[in-house]
Amino acid sequence: MNKIPPCVLTFSALDSSSGAGLTADALTLFKLQVHPFSIITANTIQNSANVLQVNEISADTVYYQAATILDEFADNIKAIKIGVIYTIENVEVIVKILQKYNNIPVIFDPVLISGNGNNLVKNQTEFINYLTQNLLPLCFLITPNYNELFALANLPSNQNNQNNQNNQNNKNNIEKSINKLFSYNVKNILLTGTDFFISNNNNKNQTHIKHQLFIDNFKNNFDFLVEKINASFHGSGCTLSSAIAAEVAKQVPLKNAVSNALNFTELCLKNAFRNNKISDYNQQNFQFIPNRNI
Secondary structure, three states: OOOOOOEEEEEEEEOOOOOOHHHHHHHHHHHOOOEEEEEEEEEEEEOOOOEEEEEEOOHHHHHHHHHHHHHHHHHHEEEEEEOOOOOHHHHHHHHHHHHHOOOOOEEEOOOOEOOOOOEOOOOHHHHHHHHHHHOHHHOOEEOOEHHHHHHHHOOOOOOOOOOHHHHHHHHHHHHHHHHHHHHOOOOEEEEEOOOOEEEEOOEEEEEEEEEEEEEOOOOEEEEEEEEOOOOOEOOHHHHHHHHHHHHHHOOOOHHHHHHHHHHHHHHHHHOOEOOOOHHHHOOOOOOEEOOOOO
16 A cells, blocks of 8 residues: 555635635645645635625534544544635634644635635624734744734735835734734734736836745745736636645745745646636636646
8 A cells, every 4th residue: 555645734725616615725735745634614605706695514523524534544534735725613623623733733824705805704893803812822823914914913905006115014013913913923924915916127017016025023024926817817816825734734844844835836827727718708807727638
């Protein structure tokens, strides 16, 4: 018999398009030669354009799915990746599990709203309050985008305004938000820059996205510049966070894990696909689905 590969336990919602969510995690992990164990936290009705409905999975079901796998494979699970959780009750049982298996690094992509603005959290204010106090301290890495960062820190965002005063306010809020999340004893933060772009001084037609990794309460900070692709994607964040979890499971150091995951995600996005008949549906905002089969 072959030796069991590194394994990652994932908590997320089912997206039947496989652009995001549980199956997107599994596709990414499988491609990176890591075995996925998939725990469903909610069942959605969606395509690449919209989340039409979210149906919650009971906290007991979430707990027993995970506990059953961990009873058998805890020694083989080298990382845990968390995406959509949806309810406070689900957060509670996930926290219970993480407290028991506190030697496994946790990568948390704090998905609160879908890329097209659909709410993926039930009772958001109470949910965030409980999350920050109870789940974040158990995380090895969290991967918020700017909106998620500000929501978790309960600070406003002015990112849609381009004047200098608002840009300065936004910069101040980013620093305050990062500091606040570290005050919750988060170990490391990857601020994903999909909403903030940097022009290339050597090529005015080329724009880069800046991702910022803050390690151990600012002891080490690293910037990663990735060329911006002019398209809208369904599941880029899931791909990135799952790829990081795969690299961490293979015991790659965090900085290198993030770099490798960004390279993999960029490749998936450059090979992304969508419905060839998209012009027939131009009233809807269909997005490209990252291609992990590369």
